[in-house]
Amino acid sequence: MTIQSHTKSTSRSLPIALLRARETVMAPIRDMLQGIQLTEQKWRILRVLDELGEVEQSTIANEACLLLPSLTRILRTMEAEGQITRRQDSRDKRRTMVKITEEGRRILKENLETSLAISNNIEAQMGREKLDHLLDLLEELQAVKV
């Protein structure tokens, strides 16, 4: 029995449940990234750029769930480290177009195997069906108007 008087149990609170689940999933990924001097955010950015090609920064921010001020700083160091390139868009000079470099792709490629092993491990324990169902529900939740 708990002491609380009014609020919902935190384990049935959607925000907290999402956070805890994510911490579980991220633990081994963080281990992988620490070995290659990459943060979780930089990994997400590389994934998004690999998926979408050359895009503007606002798009990256949306897709990788980062705010623009954070992205500005992170891209600055990623450009310095040769993982991405940036150029001003000629038509709309407000826009900065970002693209992954060969070096960036190399990093993704080198860690693909580990990354797959991690998701396979989770899939083995949860089952493919449940995992797909979960992903469907998560996509549906994202689409909710708040």
Next chain:
Amino acid sequence: MTIQSHTKSTSRSLPIALLRARETVMAPIRDMLQGIQLTEQKWRILRVLDELGEVEQSTIANEACLLLPSLTRILRTMEAEGQITRRQDSRDKRRTMVKITEEGRRILKENLETSLAISNNIEAQMGREKLDHLLDLLEELQAVKV
């Protein structure tokens, strides 16, 4: 069609899907919290303390998904603002026991209604059954050994 050659689509990547879903759910909660000078983390801490009573900091860290160094700083300000109290455990002097104050409970109480309205809104759009199913799957995912 996408450009990527090898990795999974980010929308079917569990870590990114969890993050995006959470951003959706948190948006209105952040709006609520901004009105009462409370961060998302402080809100989680109050929820956990209300649920568990007097506990040590490591427990809070686990339950609220915070690292101890962050917690140390946050509790310092929460203590100064009168939302929690801290005392050294007499049996094990390494431990610090933390408890929510009346002021802390008052804050929870005052925002309970808004908080409920937010979850009800999500429930209305997703349906109670789907939401329960999602919470079940998230709990199951948390239990996976990584």
Next chain:
DNA sequence: GCAATTTAGTAAACATGTTAATGATTAAAG
């Protein structure tokens, strides 16, 4: 055309995330 508004990105300030190192205490091993 032009003033007002909107949009893309950056800068600054402060809170939190994250890792590594440290101090203090307790538990374990011998």
Next chain:
DNA sequence: CTTTAATCATTAACATGTTTACTAAATTGC
């Protein structure tokens, strides 16, 4: 016992999260 190892919490340093304010460029409305 006592040395060693493990645990709880803090500090420091740097990266990122978050809000506000700002610049520059494009769009809208008139």
